[in-house]
Amino acid sequence: MWKSMFYKEWIKIRLVFWLSVIVGVGVTLAMYMIIRSELADTPVNHYLWKIMNRDFVFFTLFKFLPLGIGLLIGLAQFIPEMTEKRIKLTLHLPINEEKAGLQMVAFGVMSLTIIFSLMFLVFIGIGRYYFPYEIIRVAAITVAPWFMSGFAAFFIAGMVAIEPIWKYRIAYLVIGGLFIKMFFILWKAGSYIYANGFFLILVVLFSISILFSIYRFRKGEM
Amino acid sequence: MLHKLSRYLLVMIAILVLAYSVPILYNTLFDKRINTPHILYSALNDDFYISRYDEKKVLNPVDTKGKEYTQTEMMEQCPMMFATSLHQSGLLPDSIDGVKIDIETWHQNFIMYGFVPHSLRRPADEYRLFPLYESTGKIALPGDLCRIKKRVEFVNVQSNEVNEEKSLLFTKAFEKEGFVFPAQILAGNPSHRKNRADGWFITDNIGDLFHLKMENGQPVFNRIEIPEDFQIKYMQYLEVENEKLYCFIISEDNRLNILYSKDYEIVEIPVYDYIPEEHTIYIMGNMLFWMFQVNTENSIAAYAVDLDHNIIDSYYEEFQPKSEMLIGKAYHFLFPFTLKLTQPRSDPKYIDFVKFNFDGYSNFSWVYLHAVLLGVSVFLIRKRKLRFKNNIIDLLLVAATGLFGFIAINVFQNKEY
Numbered sequence: 001m002w003k004s005m006f007y008k009e010w011i012k013i014r015l016v017f018w019l020s021v022i023v024g025v026g027v028t029l030a031m032y033m034i035i036r037s038e039l040a041d042t043p044v045n046h047y048l049w050k051i052m053n054r055d056f057v058f059f060t061l062f063k064f065l066p067l068g069i070g071l072l073i074g075l076a077q078f079i080p081e082m083t084e085k086r087i088k089l090t091l092h093l094p095i096n097e098e099k100a101g102l103q104m105v106a107f108g109v110m111s112l113t114i115i116f117s118l119m120f121l122v123f124i125g126i127g128r129y130y131f132p133y134e135i136i137r138v139a140a141i142t143v144a145p146w147f148m149s150g151f152a153a154f155f156i157a158g159m160v161a162i163e164p165i166w167k168y169r170i171a172y173l174v175i176g177g178l179f180i181k182m183f184f185i186l187w188k189a190g191s192y193i194y195a196n197g198f199f200l201i202l203v204v205l206f207s208i209s210i211l212f213s214i215y216r217f218r219k220g221e222m
Numbered sequence: 223m224l225h226k227l228s229r230y231l232l233v234m235i236a237i238l239v240l241a242y243s244v245p246i247l248y249n250t251l252f253d254k255r256i257n258t259p260h261i262l263y264s265a266l267n268d269d270f271y272i273s274r275y276d277e278k279k280v281l282n283p284v285d286t287k288g289k290e291y292t293q294t295e296m297m298e299q300c301p302m303m304f305a306t307s308l309h310q311s312g313l314l315p316d317s318i319d320g321v322k323i324d325i326e327t328w329h330q331n332f333i334m335y336g337f338v339p340h341s342l343r344r345p346a347d348e349y350r351l352f353p354l355y356e357s358t359g360k361i362a363l364p365g366d367l368c369r370i371k372k373r374v375e376f377v378n379v380q381s382n383e384v385n386e387e388k389s390l391l392f393t394k395a396f397e398k399e400g401f402v403f404p405a406q407i408l409a410g411n412p413s414h415r416k417n418r419a420d421g422w423f424i425t426d427n428i429g430d431l432f433h434l435k436m437e438n439g440q441p442v443f444n445r446i447e448i449p450e451d452f453q454i455k456y457m458q459y460l461e462v463e464n465e466k467l468y469c470f471i472i473s474e475d476n477r478l479n480i481l482y483s484k485d486y487e488i489v490e491i492p493v494y495d496y497i498p499e500e501h502t503i504y505i506m507g508n509m510l511f512w513m514f515q516v517n518t519e520n521s522i523a524a525y526a527v528d529l530d531h532n533i534i535d536s537y538y539e540e541f542q543p544k545s546e547m548l549i550g551k552a553y554h555f556l557f558p559f560t561l562k563l564t565q566p567r568s569d570p571k572y573i574d575f576v577k578f579n580f581d582g583y584s585n586f587s588w589v590y591l592h593a594v595l596l597g598v599s600v601f602l603i604r605k606r607k608l609r610f611k612n613n614i615i616d617l618l619l620v621a622a623t624g625l626f627g628f629i630a631i632n633v634f635q636n637k638e639y
Contacts, residue, residue: 044379045353045363052349053412098224132367132377134351141348145576159232171633175236178243185563186576190345195563195576206235208228212634215225219637 002103008090009077009107016076017111020069024119031061032126039130051135055188059123059139063146066119067180070112070150074157077108082161091218101214105207108154116147138190145192148203149183155206156180162213179206229634230615236630237623241561244626248556252549261524261537263513264299265318270524270537271296286537302508305332321510330464333507337472339499342456345574350405351377352412355419357435357442363414370396370405370424388439395441402427409457409469416461423469423481425454433468433486446486456498470505472498478505478514492533493525519543551587558588558624588624595620595628602632612636 010017035058039047050056081087090104091097123143127136156176163169183199186192192199257275262283264271271291273283283296297304301315301323308314309325317323351367354376366376366385374392376385396403403426410422421435421442431454435442448454453474460470469481471488476498478491496503496516504515511534512527520543526534544550559582564575599620603613616636619627 043363045365045367048351048367048379049353049363049412049414052346052351055346102224129382132351132369132379132382134349134369138345138348168633168635175239175633178239179235182239182242182563186574188345188574190348191574192576193345193348195578198578202235202238205231208224209232209235211225211228212232215228216637 005100005103006107009104012080013073013076013108013111016072017115020072020115021118024065024069024115025122027061027065028119028122029126031059032130034061035130044130048131048135051131051189057142057187057189059143062123062143063184066116066147066150067153067183068150069115070153071157073108073112073115074154075161077104078158078161087162087214087217091214097214097218098211101211102208105155105158105210108158109151109207112151112154116150120147141193141196142189142191144196145183145199148196148199149180151203152176152180152183152206155203155209158210159213162210162217164213164217229636232634233616233619233627233630236633237619237626238561240626240629241557241559241623242563245553245557245560248553252552254544254547254549256541256544258517259522259539261513261515261522262296262300262303263511263524263526263535265302265510266299266315268526268535270526270535271300272537272539302328302332302510303506305329318510323509327509331466331507331509333460333462333467333505335458335460335470335505337456337458337470337498337503337505339502340574342472342498343575347408350408352408352410352422353414354422354434354436355414356439357419357421357437361414361416361419368392370403370408372403392441392443395443396432399432399443399445400430401432401443402430407454407457409459411459411461417463418461418465420459420461420468423457423459425457429453444486446481446488448488452488478503489531491531492527495523545584554585554587555591556588556625558582558592558622592621592624595624599628599631608636 042050051058081090090100093100120140120143124136124140127139156172156179160169160172160176163172179202255277257277259275260273262271262273263269267285269285269287271283271285273296274281282290282292284290291299297308298313301308301313301318305314305323305325305328314325315323351369353364353366354368355361355364365380366378366388369375369377374389374396376388376392377383378385401424405424405426406429407425408422409424410420419435421433423446424432424434426432431446431448433444433446454471455474455476456472458470459468465483467480467482468486471479471481473479476496478493478496480489480491481487482489491512491514493503493514493516500518502517504517506513506515511529512531514525514527516523516525521538521540523539524537526536528534545554559580562579562581563577596617599613599617603610603617613636616627616631619631621627623630
């Protein structure tokens, strides 16, 4: 059952998936190309000095990328279910509807993990070539909430798309939007060092949120 | 069962999100500025001058007896503070209390510094890499950065590799003085725009204090004797022009200390009501006296201290804290607790860090609103013909978290099918 469910989901998102991989890795590479050209003008020690003492963030280009990718994958996966209420068919399959919902979410999370891991590896790998360990450590702490916001956006997209009533969709969007904002409060590198753990717990707890919408849909809430 | 759990998780996250966002909205709409008075000490009159601010009009400064002065009069009374402008208008006195005053020595001795809670620890401290400048000769940004972990390492930033030779040389100097790796607090000036390089002040893993300098490529590494039971919490290096002092040190028991450059002497300042994580301290030093001003949420204290570190005079004033004003009272009435991820501008703790700080339940003014919301919730349950048994957790949430819980359970509604 997992295999056929994953195939069904894959057909929906494959285009968006490859697009996200290309854009995600492409932007990361482009960022380092810009840095390479900047380092041709500025000496490395001055560049690093700016990073450490002037709160210069060399990877701002990256910032909303995971959020966008998470949102896109979420929409690609759940909007087709809602046009003509196709999800009805899924929920009428002879498997547990909670299990079906969680399989859909698990597939999305796996795709996002693959895209984000690729981006992260490229980001850390090339960064480590240019900069000392400490700089990349703080950079990793800083990008962690950005990646988590991508997962959160995916869950919110699913929850809002499946919800049958518009009034509640808007309410979910407001709360979801405020939740996403919490990942982007501060701009300085290293700011989230004390908060990343909490955000990780919140995102994990948030992952089964779609079940609530599926349940409401199943029970014919109009 | 899982869908029930998913609802409670959503409600919980909604409560957190609302406890963070709604108070910010409230503060954006209604927050009021508290105008903290500004205090100056005059060595001419041995008295404090208090400048107050008001949104509506400019207030004249007063002394502790309540006598009013004009701005110009106050400037003349406090020559140590306004020496530059007094010098320009030729009003700077030649001597005060037998000490000769001229603008050059004033410049060399003048120190103005503040410890704001959020300046004690900054995200940039996480880098734990620093440039070690050559103390002899011209100051230029070096091509390597220093880190002190299991040993001292110098990383060449061009090749991104460790300079083994230099690292070994410095590690040996550290080991000779009995430094316990890794380093904890690093205090120094990373800037290359300075006149001299005093190097870095470093505490080791057991809290001992050391001074690191580089002269002609060789390490100069000294142990600094610290008083017994003295534990350093924060340390701030200061580049003072007369080279008399190196650092301000705040100890674990919240005492402010000065580390003088002569014999590395550490002297405690007689200011005893200062909590660095909550209060702001302003330090003003000159050739005649020190002045320390401690601002708290509802009070202001100033101490004039002579150069032998004895209190000459002190001033204390309390004012109405925000929590007792109407906006503060309404705030506590509406919100039982708040989630602060960064502190608001008026309370700048951890302003540069995101941190989950829950703050609240300090008094019981939230009880009234909770009772009303609980009543409304019970009414809604009746109206929707739901069973109480299935809504006990919802009611408990409203009772505990008030407005936030009420909104959350109504956005993510409990249904019985």
